[in-house]
């Protein structure tokens with residue numbers, strides 16, 4: 001025992017008080033009631049947080065109980081259908097399985113029919129121009145108002161140089177420019193941070209596409225060379241399309257789903 | 261030599277990552293405004309949320325910064341502690357954890373900055389709120405990733421704070437040797453450390469510190485876990501603690517060997533350990549201590565073993581000593597021997613060091629020679645030589661007032677010669693006044709300026725006392741004093757209260773001129789009505805004329821020069837130009 005562990009030392013030398021175990025047991029037994037009291041009393045945000053925590057705890061508890069039960073329970077034998085000659089009353093089971101395959105096939109067909117531009121977010125909310133552009137007043141008396149500032153996230157390509165401020169109609173602020181997007185691969189179920197190459201299409205209007213405005217539903221081209229995807233021909237794919245799934249101006253980041 | 265005592269107990273507790281987030285977010289909630297409405301101007305809304313983000317970021321930074329600054333930097337602590345921490349907590353792991361905390365701090369700073377920048381473009385309450393939420397969420401995520409580092413640091417903190425506080429610079433005795441040879445028993449004999457003693461190996465598993473006194477100095481005794489004789493790489497954490505102490509502390513090394521072999525290790529193995537770790541001792545004073553001398557003495561051993569031990573002594577590697585903690589023989593002798601050796605060693609190293617020259621130059625022992633044969637004894641006045649030292653119990657002592665009082669029957673019993681007592685009291689009071697005046701004159705730092713005329717009279721406390729003693733002169737004193745008080749305005753203020761008392765006292769002493777001292781305690785500015793007028797009749801005429809001039813305008817309730825007036829409501833020079841109206845008073 002190290003030198004300064006005085007509590008442990010005392011316990012070792014003098015032992016615990018005689019009713020220590022009894023008290024401990026009682027405290028533990030009472031704890032359930034105390035928790036319940038607490039849960040009934042709290043309200044508001046704290047209640048919300050507490051309930052969420054409790055909920056996940058309970059799920060965990062149930063899972064562990066079930067795991068223990070599984071050990072005890074008699075397991076049903078896996079594949080009851082014998083091989084070889086099959087009695088008639090069992091034939092329909094096989095049929096069922098086949099039906100499942102069929103329905104899957106139909107689904108697949110439907111998907112293919114839907115066309116190449118079937119994207120995760122087929123519909124987007126319309127965005128008015130005055131929501132996207134803020135009017136900037138210019139002139140000595142601040143009487144002119146032909147200048148606009150884009151208040152949404154934008155992507156601006158490498159070689160962009162500003163026009164002289166006097167002639168610049170659209171200002172795209174530095175703070176709202178993005179170069180990278182968090183792209184989720186829907187099949188791998190993994191997310192990567194990839195550099196944006198270009199804005200392919202903004203569903204709101206072609207002008208937005210031209211300006212590189214990034215809103216929910218916009219199709220962007222991302223650089224996937226990091227992922228090491230290969231075409232059927234064996235070439236490394238480096239540009240792929242992805243659709244933005246969040247409102248970048250509200251979240252401060254760009255989330256997108258890779259279109260595969 | 262700088263005395264750096266490390267206090268690892270001061271490190272603040274490190275909360276777990278989820279607690280950390282809770283602490284910071286609830287603090288933000290408590291310390292920032294909570295009410296905002298969509299109707300507010302957008303600037304105000306933005307400012308509201310920016311403040312929240314900024315505050316959260318700063319709180320995180322502060323708390324993480326505290327962790328980083330609290331934990332000792334391995335490079336800056338004493339190498340003993342650095343090595344000990346390396347042994348106990350693994351240096352790489354420790355540095356990595358602190359490094360990760362530092363990166364987390366930087367990341368949070370960046371997130372905060374980014375989102376404040378984004379908030380500047382927020383155009384609605386909803387958008388601002390979403391941005392705030394995203395910012396806090398990202399900070400919380402960064403913290404969540406620090407779960408392991410924070411947990412590890414908390415463990416380190418708890419262990420570190422329980423570490424015995426070892427001073428790396430003081431006089432130290434270091435006890436080492438094989439396990440179970442009686443190290444802790446000796447430690448318990450010489451200090452009050454109360455280390456566990458058991459008849460099996462590795463009872464002591466960490467460093468123990470005890471303190472003792474020798475030659476009125478404070479000494480530190482360090483009990484270490486036992487070490488076995490094998491390679492450094494094979495040593496475990498327990499043994500490494502001893503090795504660290506051996507390597508870094510400037511101490512007297514007491515190497516224990518058990519001649520009786522009750523410990524379970526042969527004398528040969530114990531001696532071979534001594535030889536293998538000898539390089540670690542350097543030239544520090546080393547003692548080879550044969551413990552358990554009650555069980556077996558050196559003389560009882562076979563010739564070869566005796567020779568081995570003697571050889572070590574002869575080679576000068578160590579001094580021999582024997583003791584028995586059971587019989588309490590040789591314990592104190594051994595301790596004193598070790599202490600003496602260490603003291604000698606410390607003095608020697610100091611003399612060898614480079615710093616000593618600077619100090620030796622400063623030391624000069626002067627031995628003055630006799631100038632001539634003239635005697636120059638110290639001067640004692642005649643009066644003093646005749647005087648006797650006052651002694652309460654001497655029957656021939658001087659008679660004091662107290663004795664007279666006692667003779668006439670105890671406290672308060674003054675019967676005969678009341679006149680004399682009153683006179684005495686008066687003289688005491690006067691003396692007191694003089695003393696007070698003296699100290700006041702001395703203490704008055706910003707002494708008031710005294711005009712030349714008065715300075716010529718040299719009014720010092722001594723003068724004042726002389727004059728007080730001489731009753732005939734009292735009038736002149738009063739005059740000069742009042743002169744002094746009235747001529748200098750400053751003095752009048754600073755001393756007025758005291759003067760009042762002084763005046764009273766003088767009055768009581770029988771001089772009727774005390775009234776001159778009646779001054780007001782509070783300073784009052786002089787009325788300026790009669791400024792520049794020769795006498796009171798002149799003042800009268802002036803007042804009359806003044807009243808007459810005002811009579812007409814007063815009758816008509818006209819504006820006078822003392823009425824408040826604003827001549828120009830908006831001065832042109834303040835309200836023209838491009839800036840906001842009236843925001844500045846210079847253009």
Ligand SMILES: Nc1nc2c(ncn2[C@@H]2O[C@H](COP(=O)(O)OP(=O)(O)OP(=O)(O)O)[C@@H](O)[C@H]2O)c(=O)[nH]1
Nearest residue numbers: 439440441442443444445459462463464486585586
């Ligand atoms: N005969 C005899 N036995 C002693 C003496 N001093 C200690 N012992 C016994 O030696 C055994 C070990 O003593 P400790 O003081 O625990 O030895 P240690 O060197 O601290 O052991 P570790 O902490 O395990 O390294 C105990 O059983 C003591 O009773 C002594 O002077 N004479």
Ligand SMILES: [Mg+2]
Nearest residue numbers: 443444463464
């Ligand atoms: Mg021990």
